[in-house]
Amino acid sequence: MSDLDFTGKTVLVVGGSSGIGNGIAHAFRTRGASVHVWGTRATAADYADEEGSDLSGLGYTQVDVSDFDAVAAVKPAFDALDVLVLAQGTVLYKRGEFAMDGFQKVMDVNLGSLMACATKFHPMLKASSGSIITISSTAAYHATIGNPAYNASKAAAVALTRTLAVAWAGDGIRVNGVAPGLVDTKLTRVTTKNPERLEATLRSIPAKRLGTPADMAGATLFLASPLAAYVYGQTIPVDGGLILS
Numbered sequence: 077m078s079d080l081d082f083t084g085k086t087v088l089v090v091g092g093s094s095g096i097g098n099g100i101a102h103a104f105r106t107r108g109a110s111v112h113v114w115g116t117r118a119t120a121a122d123y124a125d126e127e128g129s130d131l132s133g134l135g136y137t138q139v140d141v142s143d144f145d146a147v148a149a150v151k152p153a154f155d156a157l158d159v160l161v162l163a164q165g166t167v168l169y170k171r172g173e174f175a176m177d178g179f180q181k182v183m184d185v186n187l188g189s190l191m192a193c194a195t196k197f198h199p200m201l202k203a204s205s206g207s208i209i210t211i212s213s214t215a216a217y218h219a220t221i222g223n224p225a226y227n228a229s230k231a232a233a234v235a236l237t238r239t240l241a242v243a244w245a246g247d248g249i250r251v252n253g254v255a256p257g258l259v260d261t262k263l264t265r266v267t268t269k270n271p272e273r274l275e276a277t278l279r280s281i282p283a284k285r286l287g288t289p290a291d292m293a294g295a296t297l298f299l300a301s302p303l304a305a306y307v308y309g310q311t312i313p314v315d316g317g318l319i320l321s
């Protein structure tokens with residue numbers, strides 16, 4: 077059996093309704109896993125016309141993960157869990173993160189909710205000797221001038237990944253992360269749909285192309301698999317070399 081065969085495994089991708097998380101969800105699904113995703117809209121049908129959202133073959137639950145009480149209260153659609161991917165994320169443009177309510181909202185979605193989801197599923201992951209993969213960002217490693225909360229939350233996500241890995245190693249849970257570079261999703265349209273900004277960004281990416289959800293899925297599958305059995309608390313940049321240049 078291949079180390080990347082997830083037949084019989086159950087995977088939850090928080091933020092799997094769209095973009096990177098959606099690509100990760102389908103990567104696990106096509107390798108045999110039973111895959112559930114969480115998103116913000118009422119039903120899976122509400123994503124029918126959204127570019128980058130394909131809910132076919134995935135279980136769907138609406139959960140606002142910035143509401144930590146709601147995360148604690150939600151009844152999962154499964155009794156056992158092997159892999160928890162935390163791919164939720166948001167950003168505010170036009171200086172929205174310089175106002176405290178905007179700053180706090182982004183911190184809640186990008187950081188607080190990682191802890192809320194991780195602690196909620198800790199018992200199931202302990203029972204399965206499972207793993208958690210956080211999706212942070214290469215923004216964790218440099219300044220992002222217009223987005224203080226995004227930047228702080230992503231740096232903190234890398235730190236949280238390290239600490240949970242150490243805290244839960246004794247429970248048999250491995251915690252690691254992926255730090256994407258630039259991927260064309262609804263989060264980044266402000267850059268990817270602006271030809272001048274896109275051109276400038278591409279110039280700074282050694283791979284000379286944007287990343288794809290499939291690129292992020294490759295590293296995530298590896299981290300969730302037995303191939304990464306001795307990898308603890310690491311966040312892998314998957315960015316076409318962006319942070320090197």
Ligand SMILES: NC(=O)c1ccc[n+]([C@@H]2O[C@H](COP(=O)([O-])OP(=O)(O)OC[C@H]3O[C@@H](n4cnc5c(N)ncnc54)[C@H](OP(=O)(O)O)[C@@H]3O)[C@@H](O)[C@H]2O)c1
Nearest residue numbers: 091093094095096115116140141164165213258259261263
């Ligand atoms: N795209 C990039 O270039 C890039 C680079 C570095 C890191 N990342 C990170 O990658 C992750 C995925 O982002 P993406 O680019 O794939 O963007 P996306 O397509 O907008 O996906 C974000 C996901 O998070 C969910 N989400 C947002 N707020 C939520 C909330 N309050 N409650 C529950 N779910 C919520 C979204 O649900 P809905 O579908 O319902 O909106 C969606 O599933 C994020 O953590 C992001 O910061 C992205």
